[in-house]
Amino acid sequence: MGRHIGPDQKITDKTDDFAPGDTIYAAVDTKNAGSGKLTARWNAEDGKVVKTDSMSVSPTADATTAFWMMAPAKVGKYTVHIMLNDVEAKTKEVTVKKK
Numbered sequence: 001m002g003r004h005i006g007p008d009q010k011i012t013d014k015t016d017d018f019a020p021g022d023t024i025y026a027a028v029d030t031k032n033a034g035s036g037k038l039t040a041r042w043n044a045e046d047g048k049v050v051k052t053d054s055m056s057v058s059p060t061a062d063a064t065t066a067f068w069m070m071a072p073a074k075v076g077k078y079t080v081h082i083m084l085n086d087v088e089a090k091t092k093e094v095t096v097k098k099k
Contacts, residue, residue: 001015001016001025001080001094002014002025002036003015003018003023003024003025004025005022005025007031008023008064009064009066009075011025011027012062016092016095017094017095018071018094018096019096019098019099020071020072020075020096020098021071022070022071022096023068023071024028024068024070024078024094025066026040026067026068026080026082026092027064027065027066028064028065028067028090029062029063030057030059030062030084031063034058035056035058036056036057036058036084036085037049037054037055037056037057037058037082037083037086038055038057038065038082038084039054039081039084040054040067040079040081040082040083041081041083042053042078042079042080042081043078043080044076044078044080045072045077045078050069051069053083055063067080071096074096075096075097075098077093077095079091079092079093079094080092
């Protein structure tokens with residue numbers, strides 16, 4: 001998790017704390033994942049879905065895929081759920097707070 005990614009899709013400034021309006025990136029490393037659907041679902045702390053993105057992946061080696069969302073104006077905790085072929089593989093919580 002971080003505010004910026006490089007050309008290799010990897011996070012260049014790791015953090016779990018964001019301000020409203022920041023871009024929140026989640027970089028997902030896949031190792032021999034094969035082909036399928038990679039999904040990032042972002043939830044607010046009340047469980048409501050804020051954003052969902054999916055993409056087809058078919059890496060022939062280890063790969064990194066970046067997902068992003070704009071940090072909402074509402075401060076609080078948000079969780080990104082990473083799923084491969086609709087099976088949850090990882091979750092990560094971030095905090096949006098006033099600067």
